[in-house]
Amino acid sequence: MSQRVPAEIEKVLVSEQEIQAKIQELAQAIDRDYAGKEILLVGVLKGAVMVMADLARALETPVSMEFMAVSSYGSSTSSSGVVRILKDLDRDLADQHVLVVEDIIDSGLTLNWLLRNMRSRGPASVEVCALLRKPEAAKVEVPVKYVGFDMPDEFVVGYGLDYGERYRDLPFVGLLKPEVYAR
Ligand code: IMP
Ligand code: MG
Numbered sequence: 299m300s301q302r303v304p305a306e307i308e309k310v311l312v313s314e315q316e317i318q319a320k321i322q323e324l325a326q327a328i329d330r331d332y333a334g335k336e337i338l339l340v341g342v343l344k345g346a347v348m349v350m351a352d353l354a355r356a357l358e359t360p361v362s363m364e365f366m367a368v369s370s371y372g373s374s375t376s377s378s379g380v381v382r383i384l385k386d387l388d389r390d391l392a393d394q395h396v397l398v399v400e401d402i403i404d405s406g407l408t409l410n411w412l413l414r415n416m417r418s419r420g421p422a423s424v425e426v427c428a429l430l431r432k433p434e435a436a437k438v439e440v441p442v443k444y445v446g447f448d449m450p451d452e453f454v455v456g457y458g459l460d461y462g463e464r465y466r467d468l469p470f471v472g473l474l475k476p477e478v479y480a481r
Contacts, residue, residue, distance in 0.1 A: 325356035379407030
């Protein structure tokens with residue numbers, strides 16, 4: 299079920315097969331850790347939708363899914379860590395085992411704010427699962443229990459990640475050609 303690589307893509311960084319294999323691996327680790335429990339997966343729109351959909355289906359542990367939409371103050375390319383909730387969760391988190399599902403951790407500022415926000419709602423536990431992480435871009439240390447791939451500090455698209463709302467639908471993660479940014 300492989301999609302053709304669009305002409306705007308310079309290089310595929312993580313292939314569809316690598317992503318899918320990693321999701322299975324992460325799901326197995328999560329299933330082991332949460333044996334006998336239920337998980338409330340919390341995804342941040344819109345980037346996390348692909349990881350959410352694939353991870354939820356790979357897990358054997360019973361899950362429910364919630365989504366939040368946030369906007370981070372600051373420029374479009376760098377986050378400030380000050381976050382505004384655009385869409386909140388539809389239920390309270392008291393006594394829930396929350397697993398925050400993320401596409402990518404860049405500066406970590408958004409996630410840092412989100413974790414403090416989640417913990418203030420009285421859950422039984424809060425952990426994070428992120429498909430990608432850019433260790434060199436970290437401005438705050440965020441404890442992430444489940445990480446798919448550590449990657450260089452480069453801007454990528456695909457598998458939920460966008461540039462100007464495009465390319466989220468690609469089944470792989472890749473680099474855009476420089477001329478795409480010059481448009
Ligand atoms: P942070 O607060 O800097 O960690 O920002 C994380 C958010 O920025 C992610 O959830 C993405 O929506 C976005 N982001 C960070 N790096 C990239 C990238 O390489 N491509 C697309 N979006 C990104
Ligand atoms: Mg974005």
